[in-house]
Amino acid sequence: MPELPEVETIRQGLQAHVVGRTIAQAQVLHPRAVRRDPAGPAGFASALAGRTASRAERRGKYLWLTFDDDRALLAHLGMSGQMLVGDPGRPLSPHVRVRFTFLDGGPDLRFTDQRTFGQLMMCSLRGGDLPAPPANGGTARPPCPPGLGRPLPEPIAHIAPDPLEAAFDPAVFTARLTRRRTGVKRALLDQSLISGVGNIYADEALWRARLHWARPTETLRPGEVSRLLEAVRDVLTEALKAGGTSFDAMYVNVNGESGYFDRSLHAYGRAGEPCDRCGTPIRRDPFMNRSSYTCPRCQPRPRHPHP
DNA sequence: CGAAAGACCTGTGCGC
DNA sequence: TGCGCACAGGTCTTTC
Structure with a gap:
């Protein structure tokens, strides 16, 4: 599943392979992929034809391409979304939802999403200082400006900073x-x-911080919160490092199910296997219609768990 | 405002 | 063989 490290890898791929190229056509092959775009599939397509992205940016699991008029193409990959760049003549797989071709006739971009939880939409950028134009049409600006108050797509104004961006405030x-x-x-x-x-x-992160998932937030002590935050940062950074090389070829398979981090997982999906710290079998609990994996010894259940 | 439950999706693997 | 069902799970919407 695409979480922050996977989405960041994709952002880097879009920065390298899509930014600076002029879109010839955006073809919506499945209307559900643009269901939140108020302009609908036809409006979405016509809004993108002829545009050239200036940057690829990200917050959390959202990524977007910016254009020079404060409009943006916002993307969320959902459960199974992929961004594929490759030879425009290759066969169209059945799960391609939106296809972008470019005026240069080079590699096309395909938003592919088996389970259709992902989506694309055009939107406006709001807030912060608007980006200065590039000095000489190149990549003068850093791809993901670290500054506070950078412009964000309107639909994600409610999304908090992620722990790897400068705007994240631990306090x-x-x-x-x-x-x-x-x-x-x-x-x-x-x-x-x-x-x-x-x-x-x-x-x-909870396994690394030795905290149980049902631990009531109001009982967390400052040291535990900082331990947790450090664990979150570490796990995201390490996963990013492990996957960061997967987007550099002509045929670019940028997907969230690559499993490149599988070997480094200590808790997730390891029910019954011994804990890497103490050897106690990892336990699986139902949680919010999904699963939580914990070491019953390293992450003891709190006396008064939150239901 | 915050918390929780339901809805949205489809491919896979399992028991019967 | 085939059927139903649990499971995977992120986010938006609704309800309280």
Whole structure:
């Protein structure tokens, strides 16, 4: 599943292979892929024809291409979304939802999404200081400006900063987290509190921080919160490092199910296998219509778990 | 505002 | 063989 590290890898791929090229045509092959775009499939397509992206940016699991008039193409990959760049003549797989061709006749871009939870939409950028134009039409600006208050797509104004961006404030996060009345894993998955973390990396971070998923947020001590935050940062950074080389060929397979981080997983999906720290079998619990994996010894259930 | 449940999707693997 | 069902799970919407 594409979480922050996978989405960042894709962003880098789009920056390298799509930014700076002029779109000839955007073909919507499945209307559900643009269901949130108020202009509909035809409006979406006509809004993109002839445009040239200036940057590829990301917050949490969202990524977007910016254009020079404060409009943006916003993308979320959902559960199974992929961005594929390759020979425009290759066969069209059945799950391609949107296809972009370019005036240069080079590699096309295909948004492919088996389970159709992902989506694309055109939107406006709001807030922050608008980006200065590139000095000489090149890549003068960093691809993902670290500054506070950078412009964000309007539809994701409610998405909190992710822990790898400069706008992330640990003090603000800590205050908001401990004010919650819920379990710590629910909080980690709440993208309006902290973004970029999904079920896999939530379990991994909790395992590293030795915290149980049902631990009530209001009982977390400052040291535990900083331990958790460090674990989240570490797990995301390491996964990014492990996957960061997968988007450099002409045929670019940028997907979230690559499993390149599988070998490094300590908890997720390891029910019954021995804990890498203490050897106790990892346990699987039902959680929010999915699963949580914990070491019953390293991550003891709290006395008063949040239901 | 915050918390929780339901809806949205489809391919895979399992038991019967 | 074939059928139903649990499972995978991120986000938006609705309800309280």
